[in-house]
Amino acid sequence: xxxINRKLLLSLAVGAVLGxxxxxxxxxxxxxxxxxxxxxxxxxxxGTGFFGGFIDYMKLVNLRDGGVNGVKLTWSECxxxxxxxxxxxxxxxxxxxxxGAPAAATNPLSVGIAYATLxxxxxxxxxxxxxxxxxxxxxxGSVFPYIFPLQLNPYSEVSAIINYIGQREGGLDKLKGKxxxxxxHGSPYGKETIPILDLLAKKYGFQVNHIEVPHPGxxxxxxxxxxxxIKPSWVILRGWGVMNPVALKTAAKTGFPVDHIIGNIWxxxxxxxxxxxxxxxxxxxxxxxxxxxxxxxxxxxxxxVVDKGQGDLEDPKRFGSVYYNLGVVNxxxxxxxxxxxxxxxxxxxLTGEETRWGFEHLDLDDTRLKALGALGLAQPLKLSCADHxxxxxxxxxxxxxxxxxxxxxxxxxxxxxLRPIIEQSSAKYAKEKGxxxxxxxxxx
Amino acid sequence: xxxxxxxxxxATGGKSRRLPVWRKAPMAWVALxxxxxxxxxxxxxxxxxSAILIPFLVLSLAGLGLNxxxxxxxxxxxxxxxxxxxxxxxxxxxxxxxxGLPLLASFGLGGLSAALVGVLFGxxxxxxxxxxxxxSTLAAxxxxxxxxxxxxxxxxxxxxxxxxxxxxxxxxxxxxxxxxRYVLTLGVVAAMTGLALNLVRGATGRNWMAVRDMDTxxxxxxxxxxxTKLLAFGISSFYLGVAGALWAFAYLGTVEPHGFxxxxxxxxxxxxxxxxxxxxxxxxxxxxxxxxFPVFLDHLAGGLFAGIIDAGHLENLQKIVFxxxxxxxxxxEPEGLARLWWRFRARLGLDxxxx
Numbered sequence: 001x002x003x004i005n006r007k008l009l010l011s012l013a014v015g016a017v018l019g020x021x022x023x024x025x026x027x028x029x030x031x032x033x034x035x036x037x038x039x040x041x042x043x044x045x046x047g048t049g050f051f052g053g054f055i056d057y058m059k060l061v062n063l064r065d066g067g068v069n070g071v072k073l074t075w076s077e078c079x080x081x082x083x084x085x086x087x088x089x090x091x092x093x094x095x096x097x098x099x100g101a102p103a104a105a106t107n108p109l110s111v112g113i114a115y116a117t118l119x120x121x122x123x124x125x126x127x128x129x130x131x132x133x134x135x136x137x138x139x140x141g142s143v144f145p146y147i148f149p150l151q152l153n154p155y156s157e158v159s160a161i162i163n164y165i166g167q168r169e170g171g172l173d174k175l176k177g178k179x180x181x182x183x184x185h186g187s188p189y190g191k192e193t194i195p196i197l198d199l200l201a202k203k204y205g206f207q208v209n210h211i212e213v214p215h216p217g218x219x220x221x222x223x224x225x226x227x228x229x230i231k232p233s234w235v236i237l238r239g240w241g242v243m244n245p246v247a248l249k250t251a252a253k254t255g256f257p258v259d260h261i262i263g264n265i266w267x268x269x270x271x272x273x274x275x276x277x278x279x280x281x282x283x284x285x286x287x288x289x290x291x292x293x294x295x296x297x298x299x300x301x302x303x304x305v306v307d308k309g310q311g312d313l314e315d316p317k318r319f320g321s322v323y324y325n326l327g328v329v330n331x332x333x334x335x336x337x338x339x340x341x342x343x344x345x346x347x348x349x350l351t352g353e354e355t356r357w358g359f360e361h362l363d364l365d366d367t368r369l370k371a372l373g374a375l376g377l378a379q380p381l382k383l384s385c386a387d388h389x390x391x392x393x394x395x396x397x398x399x400x401x402x403x404x405x406x407x408x409x410x411x412x413x414x415x416x417x418l419r420p421i422i423e424q425s426s427a428k429y430a431k432e433k434g435x436x437x438x439x440x441x442x443x444x
Numbered sequence: 445x446x447x448x449x450x451x452x453x454x455a456t457g458g459k460s461r462r463l464p465v466w467r468k469a470p471m472a473w474v475a476l477x478x479x480x481x482x483x484x485x486x487x488x489x490x491x492x493x494s495a496i497l498i499p500f501l502v503l504s505l506a507g508l509g510l511n512x513x514x515x516x517x518x519x520x521x522x523x524x525x526x527x528x529x530x531x532x533x534x535x536x537x538x539x540x541x542x543x544g545l546p547l548l549a550s551f552g553l554g555g556l557s558a559a560l561v562g563v564l565f566g567x568x569x570x571x572x573x574x575x576x577x578x579x580s581t582l583a584a585x586x587x588x589x590x591x592x593x594x595x596x597x598x599x600x601x602x603x604x605x606x607x608x609x610x611x612x613x614x615x616x617x618x619x620x621x622x623x624x625r626y627v628l629t630l631g632v633v634a635a636m637t638g639l640a641l642n643l644v645r646g647a648t649g650r651n652w653m654a655v656r657d658m659d660t661x662x663x664x665x666x667x668x669x670x671x672t673k674l675l676a677f678g679i680s681s682f683y684l685g686v687a688g689a690l691w692a693f694a695y696l697g698t699v700e701p702h703g704f705x706x707x708x709x710x711x712x713x714x715x716x717x718x719x720x721x722x723x724x725x726x727x728x729x730x731x732x733x734x735x736x737f738p739v740f741l742d743h744l745a746g747g748l749f750a751g752i753i754d755a756g757h758l759e760n761l762q763k764i765v766f767x768x769x770x771x772x773x774x775x776x777e778p779e780g781l782a783r784l785w786w787r788f789r790a791r792l793g794l795d796x797x798x799x
Contacts, residue, residue: 039756079759085499085696089739092494092495093495095490096491112703115604115608116696118698119609119698120697186593188603188605188702191593191605194603425603432540
């Protein structure tokens with residue numbers, strides 16, 4: 001190796017070491033959010049939208065309000081590419097905070113990474129937020145003290161869809177004898193809700209067929225021919241990524257009415273419907289956070305952040321899209337948790353343990369949502385020690401070929417029915433891991 | 445194509461080739477083990493244990509496993525991740541369903557299960573070779589993943605198909621902290637590396653290399669081809685199975701079948717190609733390259749260009765740099781990092797056999 005090469009390598013190594021060592025500074029008045037984001041790879045559309053919205057909301061809080069009660073928000077990103085191992089690396093790298101600012105919570109937006117950091121988050125006392133996804137039984141906060149599947153877990157998701165179908169058919173009793181097909185992604189994620197659908201089918205007397213589409217799902221001819229043979233009233237699409245537009249196109253080709261397909265929470269973005277072109281027109285999906293830019297909070301983001309050229313989105317057209325708005329909602333929930341916890345612990349940067357108290361006491365009613373400019377964008381949410389989900393409601397939207405339009409108010413899941421199943425599962429987990437559940441009656 | 449330590453020896457005029465491995469440089473080994481067990485656990489932090497050292501050790505073990513069958517015995521395989529999955533899920537089920545089974549025993553049983561599956565998928569190697577064999581091991585990759593997703597019994601009926609680690613307790617000692625998990629992993633990996641070194645320098649290793657270099661000739665001089673090949677698949681899969689169990693329980697604490705997909709097989713294969721086929725040291729060097737280098741690039745890019753270049757572009761840039769380095773490297777040194785290391789030692793005038 002020549003001398004120049006050696007010098008180059010040496011300087012690179014020195015640079016890396018210097019880059020890795022954070023300069024020690026006096027603790028600033030800042031609250032830190034570690035972002036395990038993904039901007040490249042197959043799920044980049046979701047990552048850039050979600051983390052774009054999240055970052056823009058935090059920027060808004062800083063620019064408009066000067067932070068939360070004077071505590072500025074700060075963050076840094078670490079690219080995971082949606083890969084579990086990289087997510088773990090990022091978690092370990094960022095969990096300690098930034099320049100003395102303590103970490104409040106992690107939000108990986110990935111089931112795999114969430115599972116891999118579940119034990120770590122609990123050991124490190126750092127809340128793990130899995131908004132709209134994650135492990136269903138982590139809804140039970142007595143076994144999973146630091147995990148928060150905010151708003152909607154997978155069981156609530158299908159339950160709300162069935163409730164909506166009941167509404168459309170003129171009452172849940174009308175479901176008797178109807179046929180419903182679920183077309184699901186051939187992965188643990190896709191299979192997760194099968195037992196719940198079977199349970200609901202038994203309860204309401206409809207017939208359910210589960211049809212699997214192997215990953216990634218760009219060939220569905222035989223599945224849709226099968227659906228045509230079954231002639232179901234409704235098809236629930238539990239898809240992911242490329243599987244969604246292909247499902248819509250194949251449905252149109254085989255003559256199944258697209259307006260009787262209901263997409264689940266990961267089949268509900270512009271990126272899922274638009275590539276299907278004309279075939280996607282009429283497609284219905286659930287959402288916990290309508291798209292659109294009319295909400296006051298989004299107008300504020302536009303005024304204070306985007307119009308000043310500080311928006312995080314590379315493509316300004318995606319402002320107000322489904323993924324972006326989910327990021328904004330996620331930002332609202334995280335910031336509100338910090339705000340609530342500050343009432344108890346003082347107006348200063350909080351530790352993860354303190355922020356968890358804030359999450360467990362999240363209470364967003366319509367008045368509070370209105371004050372935040374998010375009425376109709378996020379659902380009313382009330383969490384507690386025992387209930388880490390809080391909401392369990394979705395709205396339905398329909399694709400008109402260009403954009404999503406809301407077609408329903410909030411539809412609630414049958415949470416009373418699901419709760420015993422969740423507790424059964426969390427008890428099993430507690431036994432497997434030797435966890436003694438905490439007594440929520442004793443918590444303040 | 446194959447880098448072998450025997451050839452490297454000869455090329456550098458090695459003098460001490462008849463000595464058993466332990467007697468050649470015992471001091472270097474002792475120093476390494478003292479460093480690994482006695483120093484690192486006290487100076488490292490959570491980040492180094494959980495994000496760098498543990499995945500490095502586990503991937504080294506996986507690389508070592510694949511190197512036994514591919515590097516030493518010359519049987520191409522793309523099923524590494526499948527055997528890792530078998531090891532992980534089998535260990536999980538053994539520790540779940542057998543009351544009071546020690547942790548290390550469940551790792552061992554997981555490895556044995558993987559070895560069984562490995563022998564099964566190694567059977568075609570008796571009739572087909574090279575790329576054809578590669579495709580048949582690919583079947584293992586898809587079949588195992590399908591079985592694990594299809595039958596929820598393997599994941600204890602968890603609706604997400606995810607398994608989680610049993611409490612990591614060995615002989616009453618709790619290894620659940622990051623440093624503890626590191627020591628546990630290091631212990632298993634070091635022991636199995638010692639075993640592998642003795643194996644490849646002994647009769648088994650010589651048989652494997654004979655089969656690799658020309659199996660007809662090997663058959664003529666009386667080496668049982670069938671037994672040798674299947675033994676290579678079995679032992680290799682055992683190593684991969686244990687690596688899978690460590691990956692699931694000591695590193696991530698949880699795993700789903702998707703975590704052992706084709707990409708993982710490719711990763712293990714690249715580790716031994718970059719590190720050096722047919723070299724124990726190569727597996728370590730390759731894993732070091734694959735674990736450390738992307739993180740290094742990430743820190744470097746974050747320190748130098750953050751805020752100047754868009755985060756997404758920066759990420760793609762790192763991929764380009766990493767990819768180009770691999771290509772450059774394979775052109776300059778097709779026999780891998782291990783060969784580079786041997787040459788480096790030879791230049792310094794050290795006996796290369798001593799490493």
